[in-house]
Structure formats: structure tokens, C-alpha cells
Amino acid sequence: MKLILIGFMGSGKTTVSQLLGQQLNEQVLDLDREIERQSHQTIPQIFAQSGEQGFRQLEHDVLKQSMDFEGILATGGGTPLREDNLQLLRHAGVPVILLAASPEETHRRLQQQNNRPLGNKLDVDGIRQLQHERQPFYDRCADLRIVTDHLTPTEIAQQIVKYLQK
Numbered sequence: 736m737k738l739i740l741i742g743f744m745g746s747g748k749t750t751v752s753q754l755l756g757q758q759l760n761e762q763v764l765d766l767d768r769e770i771e772r773q774s775h776q777t778i779p780q781i782f783a784q785s786g787e788q789g790f791r792q793l794e795h796d797v798l799k800q801s802m803d804f805e806g807i808l809a810t811g812g813g814t815p816l817r818e819d820n821l822q823l824l825r826h827a828g829v830p831v832i833l834l835a836a837s838p839e840e841t842h843r844r845l846q847q848q849n850n851r852p853l854g855n856k857l858d859v860d861g862i863r864q865l866q867h868e869r870q871p872f873y874d875r876c877a878d879l880r881i882v883t884d885h886l887t888p889t890e891i892a893q894q895i896v897k898y899l900q901k
């Protein structure tokens with residue numbers, strides 16, 4: 736692994752990882768896409784059929800087997816919530832970058848897509864609450880936190896590249 740992106744749903748992990756992959760000429764692994772590829776189901780289908788618990792088990796299995804991947808890893812927003820996942824992320828030995836956005840901006844972004852079983856039904860207050868609950872887990876593994884509300888994905892990728900060069 737070269738770099739790990741973590742953060743709440745809609746913070747831009749998937750988008751920024753693709754840009755970083757192009758700029759740094761590195762492979763990108765998006766945990767959700769890999770889960771979908773291996774299970775032959777979409778994320779909403781997995782939640783509908785196996786519940787959140789079933790999804791979390793798949794997520795853990797795929798994370799564990801991805802740890803020796805040589806490239807940029809985009810996690811899902813709930814990946815750091817499990818202690819065993821958090822330990823894997825912390826001990827990967829690569830920078831862990833936390834992307835963040837305000838509840839209002841997150842709500843705007845999540846409304847543009849309908850593929851997040853845990854995010855799509857939340858209003859701004861629900862997002863604020865869930866972000867608050869998850870914050871301690873994100874803080875425990877992040878080396879750098881970037882607030883993305885007023886940054887384009889390109890600008891975020893540039894900040895990360897600069898950070899890596901230091």
C-alpha cells in the first residue's frame with residue numbers, strides 16, 4: 736500500500752483516489768468496488784440481502800486480503816469502525832488521509848447518488864449525528880485531515896501530493 740483514504744460517506748474518497756492514481760501513476764483499489772466485484776452484487780443488494788452485518792464481514796475480509804496491495808486504497812466510510820479494521824489501517828505503515836466535509840455539504844453530495852444504504856435516508860441532522868459518532872474512529876487512524884467543503888477534487892489531490900513530498 737502507498738496511501739489510504741478514509742472519511743465519512745461523500746467526503747470524496749472514491750473521486751480523489753482516482754485522481755491520485757492518475758497523478759502518481761499508481762493503481763487504485765476502491766474497497767466498495769472490490770467488494771462488489773468479488774460478491775457479484777452491488778452495495779445496496781448486499782445490504783438488502785445480508786444486512787449491515789453481512790456487508791461488514793465482507794468489507795473486513797476484502798480489507799484484510801488487500802493489505803499487501805501496492806497502490807492507493809479508498810476505504811468505505813464505515814471501514815474504520817471495526818477495531819480489527821482500524822488496527823489494519825493503522826499498522827499498514829503508509830499515510831492515512833482523512834477527508835472531511837460539513838453535514839450540509841455532505842448532504843448535498845449524497846443527494847446526487849442513490850447507492851448508500853446508510854446515507855441516503857439521512858437528513859442534515861442525521862448526518863451530523865453519525866459523523867459525530869464516527870469521528871473518534873477516524874481520528875484514531877488519520878495522519879492528516881483535509882476539510883473538503885471549498886476544495887475541488889483536483890485541489891485535494893494536489894494537497895495530498897504535497898504532503899507526500901514532505
Ligand SMILES: Nc1ncnc2c1ncn2[C@@H]1O[C@H](COP(=O)(O)OP(=O)(O)O)[C@@H](O)[C@H]1O
Nearest residue numbers: 744745746747748749750844847883886887888
Ligand atoms: N471536493 C468535492 N467537491 C464537490 N463535490 C465532490 C467533491 N468530492 C466528491 N464530490 C462529489 O460527492 C459525491 C461523493 O463522492 P465520492 O468520491 O463517491 O465520496 P466517498 O467515496 O467518500 O463516499 C460524488 O458525487 C462526487 O462527485
Ligand SMILES: O=C(O)C1=C[C@@H](OP(=O)(O)O)[C@@H](O)[C@H](O)C1
Nearest residue numbers: 743744745811812813851852853
Ligand atoms: O459509511 C458507511 O457505513 C458506508 C460507506 C460506503 O462507502 P463510501 O464512504 O465510499 O460512500 C459503503 O461502504 C457502504 O455504503 C457503507
Ligand SMILES: [Mg+2]
Nearest residue numbers: 748749767811
Ligand atoms: Mg466511495
